[in-house]
Every structure is written in C-alpha cells, then in structure tokens.
Amino acid sequence: MSAPAAAIAFRGTAAWRRNLRLHGWTVAVWLVLLALVPYWRSLSQQDLEFDLQAVAIDALPLCFAAMAQAVIVISGGIDLSIGSMMGVVNVLSAKHMIGMSFREALAFSLLILVLTALAGAFTGLIITLSRIPDIVVTLGMLFVWQGVALWIMEIPGGGAPLQYSDLALGSVGSTLIPNALVVVLVAFALVWLPLRWLRPGLAIYAVGSNRTAAYLSGIGVARTRVGAYMLGGVFTGLGGLALTASSGIGDPNAGVTYTLNSVAAVVLGGVALVGGVGGLIGPIAAALVLTMSKIILLLRGTDPNYANVYQGALIIFVVVIGGLLARKTRS
Amino acid sequence: MTAAPEALARPGRLRAAQQFLADNPVIVLVGVLAVLFIVTDIVNRRDIGEPFITWNQLSTTLLVAAPLGMIAAGQTLVMLTGGIDLSVALTATAAAFATSWQGGNGEVQGVAAGLAVGLGIGLVNGIGVGIFRVNPLIMTLGTSSVTFGLLSIYAGKPFEKIVPEIVSTLGSDRFFDYLPANLLLWVAVAAILILGLRYTGYGRMLYAVGDNPVAARLAGVRLWQVRVVVYALCGVFSALGGLLLVGFTANPDLGLATPYLLQSVAAVVIGGTSIFGGWGGYSGTIVGVLILTVLGSLLTLLDAEEWQRQVIYGSIIIVLTAIYARVSGTD
Numbered sequence: 001m002s003a004p005a006a007a008i009a010f011r012g013t014a015a016w017r018r019n020l021r022l023h024g025w026t027v028a029v030w031l032v033l034l035a036l037v038p039y040w041r042s043l044s045q046q047d048l049e050f051d052l053q054a055v056a057i058d059a060l061p062l063c064f065a066a067m068a069q070a071v072i073v074i075s076g077g078i079d080l081s082i083g084s085m086m087g088v089v090n091v092l093s094a095k096h097m098i099g100m101s102f103r104e105a106l107a108f109s110l111l112i113l114v115l116t117a118l119a120g121a122f123t124g125l126i127i128t129l130s131r132i133p134d135i136v137v138t139l140g141m142l143f144v145w146q147g148v149a150l151w152i153m154e155i156p157g158g159g160a161p162l163q164y165s166d167l168a169l170g171s172v173g174s175t176l177i178p179n180a181l182v183v184v185l186v187a188f189a190l191v192w193l194p195l196r197w198l199r200p201g202l203a204i205y206a207v208g209s210n211r212t213a214a215y216l217s218g219i220g221v222a223r224t225r226v227g228a229y230m231l232g233g234v235f236t237g238l239g240g241l242a243l244t245a246s247s248g249i250g251d252p253n254a255g256v257t258y259t260l261n262s263v264a265a266v267v268l269g270g271v272a273l274v275g276g277v278g279g280l281i282g283p284i285a286a287a288l289v290l291t292m293s294k295i296i297l298l299l300r301g302t303d304p305n306y307a308n309v310y311q312g313a314l315i316i317f318v319v320v321i322g323g324l325l326a327r328k329t330r331s
Numbered sequence: 332m333t334a335a336p337e338a339l340a341r342p343g344r345l346r347a348a349q350q351f352l353a354d355n356p357v358i359v360l361v362g363v364l365a366v367l368f369i370v371t372d373i374v375n376r377r378d379i380g381e382p383f384i385t386w387n388q389l390s391t392t393l394l395v396a397a398p399l400g401m402i403a404a405g406q407t408l409v410m411l412t413g414g415i416d417l418s419v420a421l422t423a424t425a426a427a428f429a430t431s432w433q434g435g436n437g438e439v440q441g442v443a444a445g446l447a448v449g450l451g452i453g454l455v456n457g458i459g460v461g462i463f464r465v466n467p468l469i470m471t472l473g474t475s476s477v478t479f480g481l482l483s484i485y486a487g488k489p490f491e492k493i494v495p496e497i498v499s500t501l502g503s504d505r506f507f508d509y510l511p512a513n514l515l516l517w518v519a520v521a522a523i524l525i526l527g528l529r530y531t532g533y534g535r536m537l538y539a540v541g542d543n544p545v546a547a548r549l550a551g552v553r554l555w556q557v558r559v560v561v562y563a564l565c566g567v568f569s570a571l572g573g574l575l576l577v578g579f580t581a582n583p584d585l586g587l588a589t590p591y592l593l594q595s596v597a598a599v600v601i602g603g604t605s606i607f608g609g610w611g612g613y614s615g616t617i618v619g620v621l622i623l624t625v626l627g628s629l630l631t632l633l634d635a636e637e638w639q640r641q642v643i644y645g646s647i648i649i650v651l652t653a654i655y656a657r658v659s660g661t662d
Contacts, residue, residue: 078468080468126649130649130652130653130656131656132649132652132653132656133606133607135415135468136606136648136649136652137649139415139468139596139648140645140646140648140649140652141645141649142645143593143641143642143644143645143648144641144642144645144646146638146641146645147637147638147639147640147641147642147645148638148642149638150636150637150638150641151636151638151639151642257476259472260469260472260473260476263469263472264469267469273466303484305480305481305483305484305487306480306484307480308476308477308479308480308483309477309480309481309484311476312473312474312476312477312480313473313477315469315473315476316459316465316469316470316473316474316477319465319466319469319470319473320459320463320465324463
C-alpha cells in the first residue's frame, strides 16, 4: 500500500523539482523586477502613466534585441552583430520613412523585416557552410553592418511618421498600458509561441542542447541553425524599427550598446550560453530589469556616464554569477 | 608509360608545395605585402605622379604601423590561447590618458601610470576569463564598456595634458632621417615574443592551452594562471600601443585607438594565427600589421570612406578565417 503512495509522492516532488529547475530562474527574474517597482516608484516624482511609458519605451529595443539573442543562443550560437544590424535598420527606416504616410511606413517595415530575416539567414549560412565558429563570423558581420549603417547615413537624421512613433510612445486607448509593451507581447505571441511548440522550435532546442543527438534523431541541424539566425534577424529588425519609432531619428551608432546588453539580458534571463536551455520570457523580464536599474540610477541623480559604468559592471557580475551557477548545476 | 608516373607525381608535388605554404603562411603573406606595395605605388604614380616605394614612405609606413604592432602583439598572445580581447582599443586610449595626466609629474611616473592602467584592465579581464570562466568576448566587451564610461567621465574634466618627452620622442621621432624611434621598441618586442613563444615554457604553454585545454590541464598546466597572465600581458602591450599613439598625435582623445580594435583582430587573423587557438605566432602578425597599414594607405589614396574600410576589414576576417580553416583542415 505504501509503495504506490511513495511513488506518487516521489513523482509529485519530481515534477515540482522539474518545474523549479525549468522555470525557477525565470520566475526569480520576474520577482526581481516586481521588487524593483516600489523602489523605482518611490524615487520618481511623476505619475504612474508617465513612468510606465518611460520604462516601456526605453526597454522596447532591448526587449527585441534580447529575444533575437535568446533564439540564437538557445540554438547553440551567439550573434555579436545584433547591435550593428539594429543600427542599419534604424538608419534605413529613418531615412526612407520621413516622407511616408503611416500605411506606407507599415508596409516598409514589413519589407525591412523580410530583409533582416534574409540577412540573418545569410549569416547563418556562412556559419554552417564555412564551419567557422559563430563568434568569428558574427564579429566580422558586426563590422560589416557598422560600415553599412555609416554608408546609409553618416550623421544622425531622418525621421518617422507621428502615428508610427505612436506605436512605441503611446498607450492603449485611455488605459495605463503602454503600446510598447503590447508590441512586444504581440511579437512574442505571433512569432515565437507558434514555433515554440511545433517542430521548428523543438528542433532549435534539440540542436542547441546536443547537435550530434539532434542529427542522429533526424533533425536537419544546418537548416535549424540557419532558421534560428533567420528568426533572430526578424527580432533584430523589430528592435531596429523600435529604435526608429521610439527615438524618431536615425543614428548609425544607435545600436552599438545593444550587442552586449542583449547578451547580458539573455544570461540574466536564464538562457545558458551553452545552448538548449531557457526561453524568451526570461530575457524579456531581464531586459526590463536592466532598463529599470538604469532608470533608477538616473533618478537617483547619478551621472549618466556613471550609469554606463554601473551597467557594464552589473553585466559582468551577472555573467560571472550565471557561469558559476551553470557550473554548479552541471557538476 | 612515361605519363603515368608524372601524373602521379604532379599532385604529390603540388600537395607538398601546398603543405609547405600552409605551414609557412609568412612566405605567402610577404608576397601579398609586396604586391600591395606595388599596387599602391602604381596608384600613387597615377594619382599624384610620385612613386610610393621610397625610403621616406617605407619609414612612414613603419612609423604608422608600430602602435598597431604593439596592440596586435597582445591580441596574438590571447588568440593563441583560444581567447580574444575586445578591450584593446579602449585600454590603449585609457593608457594614453593616464600617461598625459601624470606626465607633468615626471616622465617615469607618466609612463608608469599608462602601463599600470593597461596592466590593471588586463588583470581584470584575466581574472574574469581565467578564474570565473566568463566567455572572453563578453568579459572584454564588459570591461571596455566600463572603461569607456569611466573615461568619458574623467576625460571630460579639464586637466593639463602633458605627454612625457620620452613618449613623444618614441612615438614620432626618426633617427638618421629614416629610422623611426618606435621601430626600436617594436623590434625588441618582436624579438622577445618570437623567441619567447618558441623557447620558453610559458610560450609553449600558450600553444598547449589553445590547442587543447583539457589535455593541457591533465598535463599539469594551471589553466587559470596561464590565462590571467596572458590577458595581463595583452593589457600591457595595448598600453604600450596607446603610448606610441599619444606620442605620435600628442593629444589624447576618446577616439584615439578606436580603429585599432578591428585592425588588431584582422592583423592577427591575416597573420595566420588560428582564432581557435594553438596555432600561429607573432611573425605572421607583423606581416599582417604591415599589410593592413599599406592597405590603409591604398584606401586613403583611393578616397575610401570609413564605411568601406569597416566592410573590407570585417570581410577580411571572415574570408581569411574560412580559408585558413580549410587549408589547415581544422573544421
């Protein structure tokens, strides 16, 4: 009689542990975010609507950069060119959108997303065909895209239609919910969720956790990796468009910080750099935490340059802790 | 009957030649350098009506190349261990600032301050990579963003910038009209590195760690010590490069060494040092540095813009890594 009961109890704890192992980190990051909220509100002089807007707008490009990096890291790669590709999208869209109507701007955005998906697939193809490590190829692409951004626009300029900017800046109807947050959730639900539970998403996880095992179980490894870079390209494109919409201007250097910050958000969001682990919800929360910690520093009257220093130090700290924890769980 | 042995022998001889060139990439590189010199000479004659291959131009090429030679020296050592240092440019800039900040208190103090800053940043990198096993890319990107933040705070404050006499002599003077002073330093560093890598225990250890860290560890190498030291050395070499640069321009600014990040990686890759570690050396890097410098002169002659340089250097890194990986068979 006691044996089945024990088995059930055992199964119960196992499921509980499994959930903790799988989702504990993500939940913890969201809790950190929630814990930051009261402190942030106590520092701010503004009303809630304004504050929510400020965080959402500031976090929007980073959220997309983190999602792009997350997909690629889960597939076992890493993309150092995300920031400079966002810069390319930023200047390209700002240069052409300035005279467009809202509808034209939307259509143009779709075109840009197709282009960035192709660019991502191109990077992925170079990596899989040449068998050079991801880091080297994307480092090279980092400089190539930076050059392309400078080619399109040497000094900041351009713009976007007001309605288009409103996608990032406004809020839904008369509620407190910022549009930026809705945009991220919609992209997450439309692009990632359907894939996550179907073959392509599972293949990305399989290839990321063990390439040989994935190959032996009949998954097209190269195809999956190229697909992951393509998906990363879509999110990177969204990030670049978010830069245009939220800043209203194109700047060839606007994307520079996003490469490092996206890696930080991914690590902080519970995606292991070895691949195959984590999701996109954690990195989104991590992007919000990183943004809010920056805003808190600014609210406390810290010199913006110091805020950069703290953020760089925080990123190193997060990666160090993440590395130590990953080593502990593996051994 | 006579055709058969020949047909057999030809691919054999061809393969032997190919193997020889693959083992000694420096020979091919010197050839490339010579061709570049000749092309530049032709373009120079066409556009300006003067030859490029003159003693004066050769001397100038060496003078301009030396700072890159220093920075690429550190990068070579790090890449031999399978790492990479993306903080070299900002380390050089920070060292240049430190030197001109302390320059008023005596030459020794000025030079010591510059080198100490380089050593400090290098040690932080080394501790992160060697002890906490942070991915070198992320670690060095992190330290360079912290360094940039700190520099933009302190460099913004007005202070008297005095470049020590010895630094400006070393960075810009020429003996006997044609012999750049910094060449003396470069030759000394090159001799120490080339001989040191070949004949000292630490030099051999760098190759061992880069080729197979697990085997090196099992053979009794303390990986973390090798890594901490190699990043510290890289910091010092970058600082030396920064000193030569500020000795040349006599005025430190935040963008002093920015182009040297990409070029240092490119020079090492061109020089045949494997980006995966364990293969290569400093002699190839020297030729790589010279190739990049002459290529820079050529691009200036052709009125190339900054974006074109970025795209060219970025593509060089990807294409050459692919070629070397194919030739040496390390997929």
